[in-house]
Structure formats: C-alpha cells, structure tokens
Amino acid sequence: MNNADQDLAAAHREPASVLSLWLSLLSVGPIAILLALIVLLSLASPHFLTPRNISNILAQTAVISVVAMGQHLVILTRGIDLSVGSNLALATVTGALVYQATGSTILTILTMLMSGAAVGAINGIVYVFGRLPHPFVITLATLSIAKGTALELADGRAIPGMPEAIRFIGGDAVFGIPASFFVVAGVAALILVMAKTMVWGRWIYAVGGKPEAAVRMGIPTRGVLVSTYIISGLCAGIGAVLLAGRTDAGSPLFGNLLELDTIAAVIIGGASFLGGRGHIGHALVGAVMIGVIRNALNLLNVDIFFQLIAIGVVIVLAVEADVLRTYLEGRVRTLRAARLQ
Template identity: 75%
Template sequence: MKAPVPSRSVASGSYSGLDLGLRLLGIGPALILITLIIVLSFLSPVFLTPRNVSNILAQTAVITVVAMGQHLVILTRGIDLSVGSNLALASVVGALLFQAGGSATAVIIAMIVSGALVGAVNGLFYVFGRLPHPFIITLATLSICKGIALQLADGRAIPGMPEAIRVLGRNAVWGLPGSVFVVIGVGLLLLVLTRTMVWGRWIYAVGGRPEAAMAMGIPVNWVLVSTYVISGTCAGIGAVILAGRTDAGSPLFGNLLELDTIAAVIIGGASFLGGRGHLGHAVIGAIMIGVIRNALNLLNVDIFFQLIVIGVVIVIAVESDVLRNYLEGRVRVAQAGRAQ
C-alpha cells in the first residue's frame, strides 16, 4: 500500500508561510523602530518634542554616516574596526590645519582625505598583503591611528574649527540639524553608486559568491579595496560632523564607534554572510541605537544598563539573521518541490 502523497495545496500553504516569515523578517527592523517610537512617545511626553527629535538626529548623524560605509564593507563579508580611531585622527588633522591658518575648505578636504587614506591602507594591505581576514589589518590601524592622533595632539583636545564646520555640526536649518543634510547627501550618493552603477552590482556579487565573481571576470580585489576606501571616507566625513558639534578635534573621539556602526548594520537587518542588504539597513539600525539611548536617558535608566540593552538587541538581530538564512533554505527546497 502506497503512502499518501501530500497535496499540492498543503505544500503551497507551507511555501506561503515560509515566504511570509521571510518578508516579516525583512521589514522587522523598521517595524521594531516604529513600535519603539510609538511606545516611547507614551512613556515620555518629551520624547516626540521637536527639540528632542532634533537632538536624536544630531546624535545619530555620525554613527549613521560611518555605518553606511561600514555597511559596504560588511556586504563583502568584511569588517572595519578602525573607523573610530580613523575619525579621531581625521579630526586632529583638521584641527591642526585650522590652527596653522587653513581655510574651511582645506580643513574639510584634509579630514576626508585623511579618512580615505586610512581606508586605502586597510584595503590594500588586506587584498594585496593576502591577509586571511580584514579583522587583522583594521585592528592594527585602529591602534596605529589612535597612537598617531594622541602623538599629534599631545594627548589632548585641540579647540577651534572654521565657522562653516560649526554650522554643519550645530546650526539648525529648517528646524533640522545641519548634520542631517550631510547624512542625506552621503546616503543619496552611495545609493546612486550602489543601485545605478555596475560597481554596485559587483559589490553584491563579491559578497554573495566571491569565487563566482572572480570567474565572471569581476575585479574582485579592487572592488574590495574600494569598499574600505569608502568606509574610511565616511569616517572622515563623520569627523567633520563631530568636530563641528564640539568645535574641536580630539584623539579621544570615536571611542567604540566601530562597535556602534557594526551593531547598526546588523540591527538594521544586514548579514555578516555578505551579499545581502541595502543602505536603509544601516540608517534604520543607527536611528534605533540613537532612539534606545535617548529613551533610556529620558527614563533615567543607568548608563551601564544601556550597554546591556544594546548588547541584547545585537544578539536578537544576529539570531534573526540565522533564522532568515534557515527560512531561505526552506524556501529554496519548497520552490524546488513545486517545480517538480
């Protein structure tokens, strides 16, 4: 006697359920952020006031910009641990140049170029030095950049920044911090690069299947180098924003920024496995971190507990990625079954 064969409707229902689960995981971070905002607006009457919203946007601007660069690196299965120290070094370079009489344009360019050069060192040593993982070189440059920044600044903050930079960091335009428009500009530029140019498709190909990308003739090495250069450039832009907010350059800037940016990318829904994600993931994750920290401050929660909360959120985000990979495998099996 033959065993009963599952009906096509049952298989179809199972496939639909898996597909729905994947869709919910995909939009999960955005739904969580919206839910957080709604709940916190009831818990604290100050939370949604224009002044506090502006404060959140200003506080998350640096993390958001640097996280967008980190996102491109993670898309290629990499990681950049040097972004915090890179930002600190760039701010010190800018402050020293301003003290030497440099113009606002020269100071901004110097900070951005400083960040890009560190990113280039990371990418070139990782690729052409044939290092097993970018963790090694970016950990090294984390220490090197911090040491150079401390040496140049004699271990202290260097006060003073051009008025144009202070405007970006402090002044409000149409009720929004000037740094928000920097974030929007960087986001739009990276969106154009990744979504409308072949280089963007190469990044996803390299991150998804590097061996296949190599076989297709994609310049994998230079694609990898370019992502680290952009990550470093974003750190330089972050230095401009932070220097504007504080009216100073400091070797102590960017402390644990690398962890914040990695957390933002992963919390937003990108994957450490590479080849999957979009810039919106980094933005959502950065805003979520800013919202959580701001809310905990408004609710007078101990600062040490805030670290615990961020850590728990990261664990949940990583487990969501594991679940998404599992569901994708099930969906592929279900699709193969339907095709037979």
C-alpha cells in the same frame, strides 16, 4: 496530474507560502521594531516626540549614520572595518592641526576627508594585496595605529577651534532641522545612486554573495574590495567633520566604540554578516534605533551603563533574526525546488 500528485504539490505549496510570509515579516522587522519603540517611548515620556528632542536624536545619530553607511558597504563584501572610530579621531586631530596652521576652511575639510580615505585605502590594499585571511587583522592593526598617531599628534589632548562653516555643519540647524541631517541624507543618496545605477553596485553584491563565482565571471574583486574600504574610510572622515563641528575641536579621544556602534547599526538594521544582502536603509534604520534607545534611556533617567546592556541585547536579537532568516530562505528554496520536480 493525478490526485496524489496534486495533494503532494499542495503540501509543498502551503509550507513554502507560510515560510515566505515569515521572511517578509523579518525583512520589515527592523522598521516595525523602530516604529513600535517610537510609539511606546512617546507614551512613556511626554518629552520624547517634542520637536526639540527629535532634533536632538537626529543630531546625535548623524555621525553614527554616516560612518555606518561606509561600514555597511564593507559588510556587504563579507568584511569588517574595526578602525572607523580611531580613523575618525585621527581625522579630527589632523583637521584641527591644519586649521591652526593655515586658518583655511577648505584645507581643514579636505584634510579630514583625505585622512579618513587614506586609512581606508591602507586597510583595503593591505587586506587584498597582502592576502590576509580576513580584514579583521588589518583593521584591528590600523585601529591601534590611528589611535596612537592621533594621541601623538595631539599630545594626548583635545585641540580646540574649528572653522565657522564646520561648526555650522556639525552643530547648527536649518528651520529646526540639524544641518548634519542634510549631510547624512546627501551621503545616503549618493551611495544609493552608486549602488543602484552603477555596475560597481552590482559587483559589490556579487563579491559578497558568491566570491568564487564573482572571480569566474571576471569581476575585478580586488578593486571592488579596496573601493569599499576607501569609502568606509571616507565616511569616517565625513563623520569627523560633523563631530568636530559639533564639539568645535579635534580630539584623539573621539570615536571610542564607534566601530561597535556602526557594526551594531548595520546588523540591527537587517544586513547580514554573510555578505551580499542588504541596502543602505539598513544602516540608517539601525543607527536611528540606537539613537532612539539611548535618548529614551536618558529621558527616563536610566543608568547610563544599562545602555550598553540594552544595545548588546538588541544586537544578539538582530543576529539571531539573521540566522533565522538564512534558515527560512534555505527551506523556501528546498520546498520550491521539490515542487518543481
């Protein structure tokens, strides 16, 4: 290689290395922002890092965390589930009605889980086999249907009463740690194992990253897509158990704006609407960040309406970070290809 070629290679290598560094910073950005928030808020309020407040944050973010993990799988496939909030409300109502009728803890829990999974299955089956252009259509429809069904079944009112076991899971603590935290950890571990050790996990990334290529490779894309919506619905059912236990009731008014919170958690955590990129930690980091922001604003006596503004600003910043990440990845690939020529 002559001097001119060496100079050209060095010129390509340096920008590529700088862009790679920026990509690395973006990938750890959500965690770094969360840690910075914790440090700043602990300085702003002496109550923020107290064991009691930390326990409150974990309890308050449990429902969002669980439902966001299901939403994350859907977003990995370039989809979206707008029905999770209404799905959760319907699950709490059906669970409360079953408990009133039978008094059975097992049947109450199973009813909530099956109710959530059933709505998820409807979303997936209608979207895939109905050949809809986007899951936005069916999940928006089931948002309305599930909410209306919950209001009709409950006559527009909360239904009090939940089994002791559900109240423990949703509202009690073990050694100062909310019991709901262990549910979140268990769901996260299960999804992580499924995504990392099963071929199904690789299929999700393939379907979301390169849908056309996934079809050519013989991947059962329809089954993969339906499965993600069923799991999203099941996570809404698990969230229903946690929320019903915490409130000792089922209500058709539960879950308002939960779909926005879960989508925000996934995107704030660093996942991409373009699909095929992200891991379960993104949903958890985003959910905790939302919980930390809301908790801190409450501690600082900030107007509750400002919370919506703050979360909206964070979402915009997260989406812009995703756009920047996509641009930098394209530039890095171009420079590396040029260097190999």
